[in-house]
Amino acid sequence: MDINEQTRRFIAAHRTEQVRDIALHAHPEDGTDLAVALDCIEGWQRARTKLPQWAACEDIIYPPHLAMEQCSSQSTAQYKTDLAQRLSSGAPHPTTLIDITGGFGVDFSYMSRVFDRAVYIERQQHLCELAEHNMRALGIGNARIVNADAAAILDELPPATLIMADPARRDAHGSRTYAIADCTPNMLAILPKLAGIAPIIIKLSPMLDWHQAAQDCNRALDDAATPAAVSEIHIVSVHNECKELLLVITRHGAEDGETDTFPLVTCVDDDTVFSFHAQDTAGTKAQERKQLRHNTQPTTLDQPAYLYEPNASLMKASCFDLLAQRFGVTQIDSNSHLFVSDKQVDAFPGRAFAINAYGPVKHTLRGIKQANIAVRNYPASVAQVRKRYHIADGGDTFVFLTTMSGKKTAFVCVKA
Structure with a gap:
């Protein structure tokens, strides 16, 4: 499959422009295959971030949108x-x-x-x-x-x-x-x-x-x-x-x-890798898991402590008890999938935050005008929380709303 010279010139001249604008306003020279040109322009624009090594190769021909959407990065x-x-x-x-x-x-x-x-x-x-x-x-x-x-x-x-x-x-x-x-x-x-x-x-x-x-x-x-x-x-x-x-x-x-x-399960997020055998989350560890669940409420938050959010792969793997075991952190509740510790755990595979305050939602959120909000096991959406407490998006403050021991709880944090 080859592209003729007219089409190549058109792609080179317009590939940084909006595809919709090109389709509506461009005036290609005779012999230009506009459909192929638009696919290649859109594909190259996607490839710049998704496939930079491919984007650097001038002779690549890109397919229609669907194939680009489904392909690997x-x-x-x-x-x-x-x-x-x-x-x-x-x-x-x-x-x-x-x-x-x-x-x-x-x-x-x-x-x-x-x-x-x-x-x-x-x-x-x-x-x-x-x-x-x-x-x-x-x-x-x-x-x-x-x-x-x-x-x-x-x-x-x-x-x-x-x-x-x-x-x-x-x-x-x-x-x-x-x-x-x-x-x-x-x-x-x-x-x-x-x-x-x-x-x-x-x-x-x-x-x-x-x-x-x-x-x-x-x-x-x-x-x-x-x-x-x-x-x-x-x-x-x-x-x-x-x-x-x-x-x-x-x-x-x-x-x-x-x-x-039981297979080996490997959770990868960029350069962070966490592996375990599936048997570690199966019935053979039932007694240990029961004990871990019994100890899900944090008891040592009198001083500023740390909160951890597992990365997306670990959330998908649902290996929360193993995280508690390996990193010495405590789940704040069995369904919240957030963890806390007294001392910072640098190697935790996810995001780490220093806790500035925690407690009942209404009291803890008082005075906060802007924050990044996340909800975990909480009966309201982020949008509903923003509207109710008049909190704008963004800034350096992070708020996690969750349920701890049956009570709605807010954690106010900054990145650790």
Whole structure:
């Protein structure tokens, strides 16, 4: 797929302008493909922040809006590349990556660099044409582009070191889907065959419950000829926004036991990493969890103390008892998911605040005119709180409204 010179000149001349204004007011020269130009301009503008290395490559052709919206960011693609490199470490050469849901090719463009060979499979022809052009533009010489429905050619797949899958989370009408079985392809239907080929990384919606996702995949793998199970779960956030849920499926021998063994869960937010085995939050720790819950009310806040808000990946993982154990902090209530301590814990994976005041909401908020407000397990929204107490947004003060021992409580803080 190539762009003619007229279209290239138009893109270069207008790519920093608003796409809507260009569409309404621009007067392209004859031969300019305006639809392609607008897609490339909008795509490049998104790529400047989402994919800066791609944006720096002048010859990239960008797809329509939806493909750009769904593709990985540079940081999450690099994370999957590091994961793929670790999973394939020690594999015999030549190593081969198969991406069965190629899409725009961002993950493939990064992951392919740590393999000797890489196969991109995509059922939409125009995305295959884009990928062939863009991989060449990016200097990736080990890629083979295949226009096919991977689910229909499972028996034809070559031997592989690793399989990557990012099933489309849109139905035939373009509506969002989240359940694994509702995505395309239905990974639950093809996992038994894929597991016999190579380890698998599946990228799923961050909206999914990771426990249920792992259970669904393990049930699907019960009928696999090659024993396999979910061995790792990665919850990936960028700048405290949960972006991806990754499942790693690997083979195991009969000596490894049942397929419902507990996977390693890794919570990532930028450079912060927190890992635990899922068994640490299961029934085997029931007595410890009961004791932790019994000790959820803070008792040592007479002097200014510290409040902690776990990052987005930890919130998704719901490993709150483990946080209390590892960092020596105390949950203020079992459903509030906020923690306190007498002394500052520098390594806590999330935001840390120094507490200036805490107590009943009305009394504690008296005199506050501006603050950043968050509510946790509290019967009113941020907007309702602002309206009721006449508090403007912004400033250096942070207010957390929550429920502690059944009482509505406010914490007034500043960043630690």
